[in-house]
Amino acid sequence: MNISNNAPIGVIDSGVGGLTVVKEMMSFLPEEKIIYIGDDARCPYGPRSVEEVKRFTMEMALALSDMGIKMLVVACNTATAVALDDLRNRFPFPVLGVIEPGARAASQVSPTRRIVVLGTVGTIKSRAYEHAISAISAETVVYPLACPEFVPLVESGQYKQTDIRPIMKKTLEPIAHLDFDTAILGCTHYPLLHNHIQEQLPSGVTIVSSANETVKDVKRTLSELGIANNLVEHKKPIFYTTGGLGEFIEITSDWLKIENPDVRHLIL
Amino acid sequence: MNISNNAPIGVIDSGVGGLTVVKEMMSFLPEEKIIYIGDDARCPYGPRSVEEVKRFTMEMALALSDMGIKMLVVACNTATAVALDDLRNRFPFPVLGVIEPGARAASQVSPTRRIVVLGTVGTIKSRAYEHAISAISAETVVYPLACPEFVPLVESGQYKQTDIRPIMKKTLEPIAHLDFDTAILGCTHYPLLHNHIQEQLPSGVTIVSSANETVKDVKRTLSELGIANNLVEHKKPIFYTTGGLGEFIEITSDWLKIENPDVRHLIL
Numbered sequence: 001m002n003i004s005n006n007a008p009i010g011v012i013d014s015g016v017g018g019l020t021v022v023k024e025m026m027s028f029l030p031e032e033k034i035i036y037i038g039d040d041a042r043c044p045y046g047p048r049s050v051e052e053v054k055r056f057t058m059e060m061a062l063a064l065s066d067m068g069i070k071m072l073v074v075a076c077n078t079a080t081a082v083a084l085d086d087l088r089n090r091f092p093f094p095v096l097g098v099i100e101p102g103a104r105a106a107s108q109v110s111p112t113r114r115i116v117v118l119g120t121v122g123t124i125k126s127r128a129y130e131h132a133i134s135a136i137s138a139e140t141v142v143y144p145l146a147c148p149e150f151v152p153l154v155e156s157g158q159y160k161q162t163d164i165r166p167i168m169k170k171t172l173e174p175i176a177h178l179d180f181d182t183a184i185l186g187c188t189h190y191p192l193l194h195n196h197i198q199e200q201l202p203s204g205v206t207i208v209s210s211a212n213e214t215v216k217d218v219k220r221t222l223s224e225l226g227i228a229n230n231l232v233e234h235k236k237p238i239f240y241t242t243g244g245l246g247e248f249i250e251i252t253s254d255w256l257k258i259e260n261p262d263v264r265h266l267i268l
Numbered sequence: 269m270n271i272s273n274n275a276p277i278g279v280i281d282s283g284v285g286g287l288t289v290v291k292e293m294m295s296f297l298p299e300e301k302i303i304y305i306g307d308d309a310r311c312p313y314g315p316r317s318v319e320e321v322k323r324f325t326m327e328m329a330l331a332l333s334d335m336g337i338k339m340l341v342v343a344c345n346t347a348t349a350v351a352l353d354d355l356r357n358r359f360p361f362p363v364l365g366v367i368e369p370g371a372r373a374a375s376q377v378s379p380t381r382r383i384v385v386l387g388t389v390g391t392i393k394s395r396a397y398e399h400a401i402s403a404i405s406a407e408t409v410v411y412p413l414a415c416p417e418f419v420p421l422v423e424s425g426q427y428k429q430t431d432i433r434p435i436m437k438k439t440l441e442p443i444a445h446l447d448f449d450t451a452i453l454g455c456t457h458y459p460l461l462h463n464h465i466q467e468q469l470p471s472g473v474t475i476v477s478s479a480n481e482t483v484k485d486v487k488r489t490l491s492e493l494g495i496a497n498n499l500v501e502h503k504k505p506i507f508y509t510t511g512g513l514g515e516f517i518e519i520t521s522d523w524l525k526i527e528n529p530d531v532r533h534l535i536l
Contacts, residue, residue, distance in 0.1 A: 088494030096492055108376065217488070224364055224489055226356030 003070040003093060005227050008033040008238075009218070010064030011073045012057065015043035015155050015243075016251045017188030018075030021098065022237060023256050024215040025073075032228075033235040035067055037266060040243025044151040045078040046120025046187070053122060057083040058090070059268045063240075065091055070227050073218060074098065077119055077187050077210075081126035094221050099123075101217050102184050102210030103132035109206050110182035113140040116175050116205075118197070119186030121146045129186055143178055147171050147187075154189040157247055164196060172200040185209045192255070240266035271338040271361060273498050276301040276506075277486070278332030279341045280325065283311035283423050283511075284519045285456030286343030289366065290505060291524050292483040293341075300496075301503040303335055305534060308511025312419040313346040314388025314455070321390060325351040326358070327536045331508075333359055338495050341486060342366065345387055345455050345478075349394035362489050367391075369485050370452050370478030371400035377474050378450040381408040384443050384473075386465070387454030389414045397454055411446055415439045415455075422457040425515055432464060440468040453477045460523070508534035 009025070011018050015038050022036055037060045039045075045053050057079040061072055072087065072095045074080045080097030087095045106115050117129040124146040133140050149171055153159045183205055185191055191209045198207060222228040229235075236258070241248045245263055252261040277293070279286050283306045290304055305328045307313075313321050325347040329340055340355065340363045342348045348365030355363045374383050385397040392414040401408050417439055421427045451473055453459055459477045466475060490496040497503075504526070509516045513531055520529040 085494075088491065091494075094489075094492040095494065100488070217492075220368070220485070221362075221489060221492055223356065224362040224485075226353075226359075226363070 003225075003227055005070075005230050006033070007068050007070035008035045009071045009073065010061070010067070010069035011036045011075050012060040012064065012079070013038050013076040013188055014045040014078065015040045015151070015189065016248060017151070017154070017190070017192075019252065019255050020188050020191045020209060020211040021073060021075040021214055024211045025218065026237065026256065028215050029219060030234045031232050034237035035064060035069065035240070036237060037063060037240045038242070038248065039268070040155065040241045040248060042242065043155050044120065045076065046122045046148060046151055048122065050082045053079055054083045054086060056268070058086065061087055061091065063266065063268065069093060071096070071218065071221065073214065075188050075214070078122040081123050081128035094225065096214065096217055096221065098188060098210040098214050099128045099186075100132050101213030102186065102208060103129055104136060105210060105213040106182050106184045106208045107133060107136045107140060109208060110140070112181045113137060114143070114180040114182075115140060116143045116145060116178065116180045116183040117186045118145050118147050118183060118190060120151060121148050123186055129184065143175060143180060145172070145175050150193060151187065151189045154192045157250070159193055159196070165199070168193070168196045168200050172197070176200070180205065182206045182208060236262060239263045242266055242268055271493075271495055273338075273495050274301070275336050275338035276303045277339045277341065278329070278335070278337035279304045279343050280328040280332065280347070281306050281344040281456055282313040282346065283308045283419070283457065284516065284523075285419070285422070285458070287520065287523050288456050288459045288477060288479040289341060289343040289482055292479045293486065294505065294524065296483050297487060298502045299500050302505040303332060303337065303508070304505060305331060305508045306510070306516065307536070308423065308509045308516060310510065311423050312388065313344065314390045314416060314419060316390065318350045321346055322351045322354060324536070326354065329355050329359065331534065331536065337361060339364070339486065339489065341482065343456050343482070346390040349391050349396035362493065364482065364485055364489065366456060366478040366482050367396045367454075368400050369481030370454065370476060371397055372404060373478060373481040374450050374452045374476045375401060375404045375408060377476060378408070380449045381405060382411070382448040382450075383408060384411045384413060384446065384448045384451040385454045386413050386415050386451060386458060388419060389416050391454055397452065411443055411448060413440070413443050418461060419455065419457045422460045425518070427461055427464070433467070436461070436464045436468050440465070444468070448473065450474045450476060504530060507531045510534055510536055
């Protein structure tokens with residue numbers, strides 16, 4: 001590949017959710033340099049039109065392309081669902097999404113082949129998980145549920161401060177009595193609500209986040225292209241947010257266990 | 269990716285074994301154009317030195333690079349085990365091997381996590397399957413067995429003409445009383461001996477070939493790079509062999525069900 005091995009990997013998300021993918025990358029690919037953009041100023045993407053999500057996603061990708069990335073990870077399910085093909089056709093570097101890895105992980109762990117997908121309105125409407133799962137295993141039954149309240153709960157920090165059990169219960173009520181063994185967190189913000197979601201689901205249900213599977217794909221593609229970083233030293237990620245720095249720094253420190261994270265403001 | 273979507277995919281093997289991968293590609297990626305090189309003149313690679321296998325593999329890859337391929341599939345376990353990193357560092361296109369996909373497939377289907385790997389002396393010596401499997405699941409027990417007689421049985425066509433049961437029984441004797449549930453055909457020639465191998469293994473053992481998993485990786489990487497072929501028409505593969513045309517044409521017609529396969533001679 002005519003791309004420098006030591007170039008950074010770009011990660012984009014509508015806000016802080018994609019940090020779940022960064023966390024796995026820091027653990028499994030510590031030698032890779034990461035540049036993250038969270039579009040907190042325009043978050044959430046879930047209720048937005050396809051055209052808006054495509055445009056915002058392309059703006060972030062262009063900013064990272066200008067910074068010389070060797071690979072782009074779209075760590076946002078809504079953006080993956082609507083913008084992946086455009087990005088792949090536009091840029092010379094590989095572009096990885098989070099939906100296919102999540103669908104694969106869920107298919108692997110679901111013995112009864114009955115899977116719930118929780119996601120934003122945009123992701124659920126796209127039916128991207130249904131398509132990805134049926135490509136892996138046609139006989140799997142998928143129950144999609146849009147949870148429009150969840151991203152604002154995370155981005156506002158409300159999930160840490162107030163009792164969100166009533167809103168969790170109400171949102172997840174439609175699937176409470178369904179027969180399923182696996183639930184996909186089809187939005188990278190949802191792992192921050194993991195315990196709250198688990199509490200509302202029948203016991204024995206396995207919760208799957210795509211972060212881990214996505215990072216396996218990142219590693220495999222770096223290998224296939226011969227562009228893994230060959231300088232063995234731990235790199236500190238750089239974070240850009242289009243929103244306010246305060247909450248972003250707090251979540252980054254808390255979630256990624258980084259002291260003094262390098263968080264910068266970005267205007268798109 | 270700065271590579272034409274309509275460029276061919278190169279597939280290389282020490283002989284005819286890699287046709288098992290071509291067969292899966294023709295089925296799952298019918299719109300992709302395939303150029304295959306089988307190094308039948310210098311087959312088998314299994315007993316050769318690492319330096320020889322690296323040199324022969326690089327010669328095939330260079331020939332395909334000159335033909336303008338967009339991706340290289342090393343459909344030979346021996347070559348994958350010793351030459352993959354060199355190829356990935358040398359060429360701008362993605363280079364995929366067959367070992368990691370095979371290890372992954374076996375790990376997925378083995379409930380007791382006890383796996384036999386059958387391969388050439390070169391592949392078994394490299395311990396490449398042990399490394400790949402332990403990276404996926406550290407607690408899996410791997411029993412490797414070198415089967416140096418198998419490739420000559422296939423390349424000579426002897427497996428179709430004579431009773432090879434005695435040689436199969438003798439080769440597989442060392443694993444006959446081991447406790448395992450899955451066997452990896454760790455050489456792309458071995459699927460042609462599938463029924464003979466099955467006959468010698470305890471009933472209930474699952475036989476895994478890496479061809480199917482490898483083609484899933486091919487598809488995923490084409491997507492990630494945005495280089496899948498966008499002309500929807502079935503392409504007829506082109507086959508080069510460094511050896512004689514007769515036997516190669518016969519196996520290609522028989523194995524791939526292609527009438528009048530386009531087989532050409534190549535001097536390396």
